[in-house]
Amino acid sequence: MAKFKQVNVVYSDRFLDHDTGGSDHPESPERLRRILKNLNHGPLGDSLKLTEPSMASNESVLDVHSSDYLLRFEEACLSGRQDFGHPDNRICYDTYDVALLAAGACMNAVDLSEKAVDEVIFALVRPPGHHAETSLPLGFCFLNNVAIAARYWQKKYGRRRIFILDFDAHHGNGIQELFDTDPDVFYASIHEHPTFSFPGTGYEEDTGTGPGEGFTLNIALPPGATDSHVLKALKERVEPALEQFRPDCIVSAAGFDAHEADDMSGLAYTTHVFGHIGSFLAMWAERMCQGRLISVLEGGYSLDFLAPSVEMYLGALALKI
């Protein structure tokens, strides 16, 4: 019988209070409910531990976003507006606080990773973050959770070299923008080709700017790409980049919308491949950075296949060999 490490899920019911207006919006609270329920009832159930997050401090958020942007975001929520910057980005009165809590959860995940290296740490959060730029909300994202966690890891624990792997079907333009010129943070993303996919960024030709040149790796897959494409990308492009970069820690921007059943992208992965991604990450983290790895939920909108995909991913990360 398989044995699993403890899976520490940083989660709060408060994340459900970010109301995106009902059934038409793909980024719904139901996503997290289903993930949690499925984890509880599945083989990882006995290994599951829930950690209640704390809100991100303004100081940490300001490391990534502009103060003017935060003011506008808070104001939009409190004034009762229905969206911020674009009709896609639905907000409610609670969204600002919930977003701060989501960012805080990712910082808590960093703390846990420093304390308990033998646990699998997963920030089960919403709203997602990887499209949010310094002063721009985009694609359901407001605060860039992964970027805030990466900066926090550097500042609080002095872990300078951070590798971010983003396997969401959509390119994480926000993460790329924030670390574009930074040679200490490597951003690798595997996503659907920008010509056919939101947000229209992430061309393979974009490899970083100035001192950050060579520290961005965009892998753009054609619509319809399957498991074999992503496995090849991981083995032949991500692994060599990691080997060369030698990170102190890894942040996984874990999006599950490349699943074939998810109509938010044209990619066609099976549930199975998320297990492979988890295995690769576990192996790399073990080999290169003493297991220092956190995973942060980004997209994934197929209510029927998101939860099994997350379970497959975490199961592979947690498997004891």
Next chain:
Amino acid sequence: MFVTGYMTKRPVTVSPETLIQKARQILKEKGFRHLPVTSSEGKLLGMVTDRDIRSAYPSSVLDEKERVRILEKVSRSPVGSIMSTDLSSLNLNSTLDDALILLEKQNVGALPVVDDDHVVVGIFSVRDLMRAYGELFGLYEKGSSLISIIEEGQGAMNRAIKVLEAASIPFTRVIRALHPLDDDRLCPVIHTRVQTMNLPSVKKALSEAGLKVL
């Protein structure tokens, strides 16, 4: 649609008396490949490219004596002796289409842009052309993606636009074109760049109006 909006304005120019050595240095320092050669009034006389300059310098396979002789000659020669004078130029009314046709026909990397008095006011390169068309097609718009709607049935274009507007889906480009299918048949499509992450809702709204997305 005019080249003036995308050209490099007031480009660096040289006089025909400028030494080749100096022109070479300018190109190297500035990272250009084309230098318009102008009269003292700024009128276009010719163009000199990094290629012209390379050809002027002696080949490394020549024997030493011959190399030295050519090097000495180059060091005294002005760009006027190597510039191309049989050249086309764009003017203030040239469109991007003009530039594309001319760049392709002349097989050059850049063309000078002159005013009515033949004074050089800009330089327009293949790079500028690519950037201009990239912008026209909305390539650099963050938060957008291209969708292709099959244009079939009465008033498909009209229906497609109405659907997008009714659903408050921002879109920026609409291009009617023939899309080659796998069996080489051509299928009339409407390419449009929509600005939303919620593509399933776009496809749903279009399909409810009887429109298919490729």
